[in-house]
Amino acid sequence: MGATMTQLIDPSAIHPAALELGRRFADAGHDLSLVGGPVRDLFLGRTALDLDFTTDATPDRTLEVVEGWADAVWEIGRAFGTIGLRKGRAQLEVTTYRAEAYEPGSRKPVVAFGDRLEDDLYRRDFTINAMALRLPDLELVDPHGGIRDLHAGVLRTPGTPEDSFSDDPLRMMRAARFAAQLEVEVAPEVEEAMTAMAQRIGIVSAERVREELVKLIRGARPRAGVDLMVRTGLADVVLPEVPALRLEVDEHHRHKDVYEHSLTVLEQAAALETGPDGPVPAPDFVLRFAALMHDVGKPATRRFEPSGAVSFRHHEVVGAKLTAKRMRALRFDNDTVKQVARLVELHMRFYGYGEAGWTDSAVRRYVRDAGDGLERLHRLTRADVTSRNRRKVARLAAAYDDLERRIAELSEQEELAAVRPELDGERIMAVLGVPPGPVVGRAYRFLLELRLDEGELGAEEAERRLRAWAAETL
Structure with a gap:
């Protein structure tokens, strides 16, 4: 059971703007609570500059309370009860207690304001996000056992998952995102509801789905999030090219299927990202998503040869087109679409280098075609080697080391990257x-x-x- 209690929380762990705002609302006769992710992150030892609050004050009253205090105010979410603020470097959102649900077949939530904090917490997505910290007294309100579930690493809903996902189907994508970001496991009943209701994600706008997908791919454990989407059927609606890979055997016969291979490449590509000052700072969505999608052209290009072997000729070209089409459907910007699709198209270019060798002209073309994506292409190509044959892995790694050496040598002679x-x-x-x-x-x-x-x-x-x-x- 959850509880409303006074918990020992170090005030220095709370952003000063949050404490100041809490005092302003209290002086004005209103409740204000820090809520959701920022409260969860307090118990994970993380600090956040994006702070979410909930209050019994109406949006008009909130504007009166923050007048003269906030450095900037915006009202784009006013119809949904939300007033946005900036105080120093901190971004704050203050939302009136509310209940939110989708009408059948609607893409937009219907909003009704409430008057109790506990009712507001009940409508939130998961118990670990259904905790509040009353300000300025720092009283923790946890009616649904969010602290318990956070410590256990389990994702549950405050009410039934069926009701929660019916109210807002995007919460199913959030469950997959949290599995990747927070490295939590979804409770069995949550996964069962996601599986039964997966098709309902189709009523959510592509833009909202895209934002959750990006956060998932950039998470600490993206493989877990993608696999959850595939197991529950969410990917059949959002990213159908990925579950289609489960039907295919890759040409090396080293993996159960191309799907498992693609998840491994995703993990290995993420492991090759660099620190903030490196050429591919982690977490890099473009590299990771290209790694996930690099073989999606295989189902359409599979051929059974007379010898009994399976081939996937030109799957990289087909895959690039499929990737671009899917990303446009998810409303990605043109530049991101081009970057990811180009990596998918080029990921096979290196193969054969070790046996045949390349002329300087071929090396120049490799660099020119990769353009700004060269460092990502280096990492994607290396990550694509998932063979259990250690000699083969060592041979390919040595060949790619040689290619990178030649690129460096030619770059010293001429400005290769801008030929x-x-x-x-x-x-x-x-x-x-x-x-x-x-x-x-x-x-x-x-x-x-x-x-x-x-x-x-x-x-x-x-x-x-x-x-x-x-x-x-x-």
Whole structure:
């Protein structure tokens, strides 16, 4: 059983803005409580700059209380009872006690304000988020055993999970996200309800689902969150390309299926991220999501060869298209879509390097095609090696070490990451005496290929080659 009690909480662990705001509301005759994630994080030893509060004050009254105190105020959530504030570096949201639910078939919650803290806590998603700290007295209110469940590492709902997920189906995605972020296990009844109600996630807007998915992938244990989505059927609605991988056997016959391989690559890619000053600071969504999606083209490209082997020719190209399509459906921005899809498309480019070797021209093209994603591509390619054959793993690692060494050596000789023709468009037009148009584009591409094949030639030699090319082709 939970309880309302006075708990020994060090006031220095509470953000000063929260204590100040609590005193202002008390002086104005209103209740104010820190609630949800910030309270949970107090018991996890984490500090937060995004602080959520709940109050019996209406939004209009909240605005009166914070006038002259907050550095900035915004009212974008006013219709839902929420007033946003900024105090120094802290972001604060003050929400009137409320109850929230979806009408059948609706994508938007219907909001009704309440007048009791306990009722407000009952409508929250999980018990570990249904705790409040009354301010400024620091009285802990935990009617549903959130502290107990937090210590046990279990995710439960204050009421029945069926009622909770019916009120807001996005909570099923949050359950998967918390499994990844907080490394908690969902209670059996919660997973059962998620499985029975998974299709209901379809009424939630793509933008809200996307935000939860990003947090899940960036979590400490993303594999657990993805696997929960797949087990319960949430992924069939949100990310159907991933559960489809369970049906496929990968070409190396080293894994139970491509799905398990993809989860392993996700884990290994995350382990290769760097610190904040490194080239791929953790947690990196683009790298991790590309790792998860890198083989989604295999179901569509599977072929059974006469020898009995299974092939997946060009699955990286098909997979890049499927990945981009899914990300656009989830309303990702164009830049993120391009970055992830490009990594998926390029993840097979390295294979064969160790046996055949590459010319300097091929190395230049590898760098050019990867562009800003080169450091991520390095990590994705290394993470994609999940064989149990230690000799094979060592051979591939040595080959990729050699490729990175050659990239570094060539980079010392020329600015590889920004390979461009030695003549720009203006100079091309001047040399050939042509106006802007298709000829300039063709000449530019010729010079780019020349640059990639032979390296730096100098402007004078580039002009000579350009004139020779024009004499033969124009």
